[in-house]
Amino acid sequence: MTATGRPDPAGWWAVLADLVLPVGCAGCRAERVPLTQGVCADCVAMLRALRPAPAAPTPAPPGMPDCFALGAYQAPLRETLLAYKERGRHGLAWPLGSLLAEVVAAAVGGPRPVVLVPVPATARAARARHGDHLRRLTRQAAGRLRRAGWPVLVAHPLRALPRPDSADLDSAGRAQAAATAFRVRGGSFRVPGGLDRLRQAAVEHPVVLLDDIVTTGATLAAVTRLLAANGIPVAVAAVLAATIRRRLG
Template sequence: MRAYEALADLILPTSCAGCGAGGVALRSGVCGDCVATVAAMRPHETRPTPAPPGLPLCVTLGPYADPLSSMIVNYKDRGRHRLAKPLGALLGAVVAEVAAGRPVLLVPVPDTPGAARERHGDHMARLTRVAARRLRAAGTVALVAYPLKAMPRADSAHLSAADRARTAQSAFAVREARVKSLRAAARGRLIFLVDDVLTTGSTLAVVSERLAEVDVEVAAGVTLAATELRRESAESWSMGGADPNGRIRVKRS
């Protein structure tokens, strides 16, 4: 799937969402240089150091650095919603790499109600819908489920890893009314948690835990980007296909 092609489909009369370049007639919301940079990124395993207990396998597209970080911020917090198409396509490409053709159930990490209001919609739900459409178009069976709710909380951007972990513990809950349908949808599918940026891993760890409590096992957490802080460089790595146990297989070379 050539996800980055979607980058060229946008027509936005603004500066590049990746590097801020303006003054040229951008055919898309992202300039050619930034498209090329993102197109060269390959999904790879990543892991924060230290990793919180219960953190599933994490796979990301690139470092949380420009142009990817600016594209995410422009989409998420500056109202450039049309970036959902290329970013969702990129997310779909990461999922496709891990899924290797197997059916998937995507579970986006939800915004708090307040954040979703400010952003005129839940930003990960929107991206995940695009990703699922791309996956289906490429022949992968892909469903999206929304079993989680985010509790109102303070901005965690400036908290330490330990404080973040404590805050994250109470930050998410499973919607009781959706447990039954979630279990049904999860049957025979790889379950991926989907988020924009991996930082300490506490969000993905806690959400995995919440889902495990209702007997839904997460196969992997998938993000667009991962911060380099406290993170060991990923080993040379590639994804294999289905293994006999139907679990994720990670090949290291």
């Protein structure tokens, strides 16, 4: 992958696991091939060739911020994401988080202080995946940006409420479910000074909303509206993949 700076221990563990565990390539599922951070050489080359670009659902829901995606939700990006989220390949958080950092950099436009706010997972999803998968990606993305000299604040001001699986919903259903799917956290949410500190930071620096995939844009729009209603304007969203039925660029 294209991570810069000194790799963290979690990344080294992922590389070590590739050498000793009988796992296939996360991107194409090829077996008995050399892997780099869980991905074979051919898939690494395809992932490296991806370039962040604007990702616009058609039509975009009201309130959706400008959004950048690394690429279309198709192999090997799709398969690598699924391996990470659904197949327990948690070591992929390091390379995927590094790729998400590249999307943030493209969305913001250059090294500068940023506030990263990941879309939270529901408690049910976090239990099924042994943790909030997007939080892991956000930690890795923030680390890569910091190693490249970016001042980064990571905030978790929202919690996710139980909701239906979006895979079973159409566009209208996704929008309706997303509209009531999140709440502002009470008390501390790992930002010194809490909500007031985050509001101040949002005035001074761009807030980048993070997610793994954009489909209809309903979730990004709902979270953006909720944050704005609480004095936290979102400047842009950054995601790894946009579903192939939506327009990129």
